[in-house]
Amino acid sequence: MLSFRCPRCSQLVFFENTTCLRCGLGLGFDTEQLTLVKFDNTTGARRCANQAVAVCNWLVPGTDTDPDALCRSCRLTRTRPSDSDETALAAFADAESAKRRVVFQLLDLGLPVESWEDRPGGLGYDLLSSNGVLVMIGHEDGIVTIDLAESDDPHREQVRQEMGEPYRTMLGHLRHETGHYYWTVLVEPTERLAGFRALFGDERADYAEAVSRHYDQGAPPGWRSEHVSAYATMHPWEDWAETFAHYLHIRDTLQTAAAFGIRIDAAEQALSADPAAHVDREPFESILDDWLPLTYALNAVNRSMGRDPLYPFVLSPAVVEKLTWVHRAIMASTANHPASA
Incomplete structure (x- = not known):
């Protein structure tokens, strides 16, 4: 997540804010600019109709004339x-x-x-x-x-x-x-399907049988050497979903850390992600070089508070290979995204 500033007074505001607590400016999230913007009767946009029921602060474009329009x-x-x-x-x-x-x-x-x-x-x-x-x-x-x-x-x-x-x-x-x-x-409708099967396994394996086996027998011994979680061992579809979700965890946490200027000096390395950039197109190896020192520090902070590690995962070489594959699939699909230019 990026950090956000009030467009009038530059006070730090958060993703869920509807008002700047310093200057009182009304705020809403603009999905075109992907940022919090000024919101009042002069801006043209409207609040999402789910503002109350979903505590939603996202905006609906002024071109949408439906009074019950959703964001x-x-x-x-x-x-x-x-x-x-x-x-x-x-x-x-x-x-x-x-x-x-x-x-x-x-x-x-x-x-x-x-x-x-x-x-x-x-x-x-x-x-x-x-x-x-x-x-x-x-x-x-x-x-x-x-x-x-x-x-x-x-x-x-x-x-x-x-x-x-x-x-x-x-x-x-x-x-x-x-x-x-x-x-x-x-994956499914693309030329990546063969590569997926070579790395994650053949998704045509009977899913119901795989589920039954997993809950009857549990994850196989030594699963950590090949999978990011025990659940990922169930079926290639679950391995993909667990790896995809883990990739999003990594990217979001790194983006948040960079946006707030967190540095890992003990590892002689500052986070390199640019908080102003919406898409970091670095090789996954570079992302991992930022991620691992950050997890060491976060786990140490949690232990100092008497808590369990914040990041209780070990990324084996096989898991890193799968995360890299997910990264490349996403980057290939978003090559023409404006933020990647």
């Missing part, structure tokens, strides 16, 4: 809880907040963000409450389904422990399931 992120949501379900609506707002971060990053990277409303198989989100009904987190035909119970910290922590996962967040779920969608965009 670019909220338009991607196909299903949400009813207005009468107050508990689910609170969780929905949390999920939408995380989703806006995902959508920002997709746009920032220059990836195509085509809505389910615009084409069959386009990206969409069903944000559902499992209160009294079964909700299966997953992806099918462009639609990502998320259980809003994952917004509840005790529930999510209980599931994390039951699953033996080192990391479980709503943002992570959204990145993982959105990664499944981008397999259908970046």
Whole structure:
């Protein structure tokens, strides 16, 4: 995430702000400029119709005359809880907040963000409450389904422990399931499919059988040498989604660190990412050279607070190769993105 400044007084403001707390200027997020801009009755743009229900600060272009128009992120949501379900609506707002971060990053990277409303198989989100009904987190035909119970910290922590996962967040779920969608965009219809199969495995393997085997037997011994997580061992599709999500974790955290001027002097290296650049087209090796020292420092800070490591992962050579493959696929698909010029 980039850092943002009030366009009037230059006070530091945050991605979710609707007002500058220093000078009182109204703010909104502009999806064309990918930044927070002045918002008032003279700017032409309007607040997203989900401003209240989703605590959304994104703007709708003034050219859209629909009084109930939704912003670019909220338009991607196909299903949400009813207005009468107050508990689910609170969780929905949390999920939408995380989703806006995902959508920002997709746009920032220059990836195509085509809505389910615009084409069959386009990206969409069903944000559902499992209160009294079964909700299966997953992806099918462009639609990502998320259980809003994952917004509840005790529930999510209980599931994390039951699953033996080192990391479980709503943002992570959204990145993982959105990664499944981008397999259908970046890999399946392209000449990259053969390379994917050579590295990740053959996705034509029976998925239901793979799921059953994984939950019956768990991850195979020595899985850390080939996969970023135990879940990634289940099937090539899951390996892709886990690797894609991890790539987004790395890029977002590095961008945030660079935007706030974080330096890792103990490693005799400052972060090289340019916070003013929306797309860093460096080889993945250069990104990794920034990432590893940062994780060492963040883990040390957490330990100083008596906490577990913030980044509980080990990137084996095989995992680095997969992350590099994801990086190249994204960079190839965004070569004509304006921010990459």
